[in-house]
Amino acid sequence: MENNISVFIGAVSDEKIKTAHVCEQLLMIPGVSRVWELTGSLDLLVLVVSPSIQAINEVVEAVRASPGVLQTTSYLVLDTHTRKEV
Numbered sequence: 001m002e003n004n005i006s007v008f009i010g011a012v013s014d015e016k017i018k019t020a021h022v023c024e025q026l027l028m029i030p031g032v033s034r035v036w037e038l039t040g041s042l043d044l045l046v047l048v049v050s051p052s053i054q055a056i057n058e059v060v061e062a063v064r065a066s067p068g069v070l071q072t073t074s075y076l077v078l079d080t081h082t083r084k085e086v
Contacts, residue, residue, distance in 0.1 A: 004049045006077040007056050010042040014068045019043060022068035029066070031059035042073075 013022045023035045026046055036045040048059045056076075064072050 004051055005053060005056055006080075007048045007060065008075040008077065009044075009046040009048060009060060009063050010073045010075065011044040011046060011063065011069050012041075012071040013043040014070050017068035022066065025066050025068065026063060029059060029062045031055060032063070044069075 031050045034047040050056045
């Protein structure tokens with residue numbers, strides 16, 4: 001059984017700062033597992049995995065405060081479903 005809490009953070013980045021640089025900065029935040037560059041209304045999708053809501057909140061605050069991040073929306077993972085191999 002997994003004891004960690006996962007959150008996806010959708011972010012809009014500043015077009016004046018290279019997206020790859022923003023990603024590098026976000027990956028330096030403890031708790032950030034992966035960062036994807038996207039097309040569409042969000043520029044980045046950040047996966048955060050931490051042991052508690054308090055820890056998640058600290059990571060979310062760090063992501064929001066990162067240079068180049070203009071706006072965020074957080075999505076708490078309630079359950080995970082995976083395809084079973086046959």
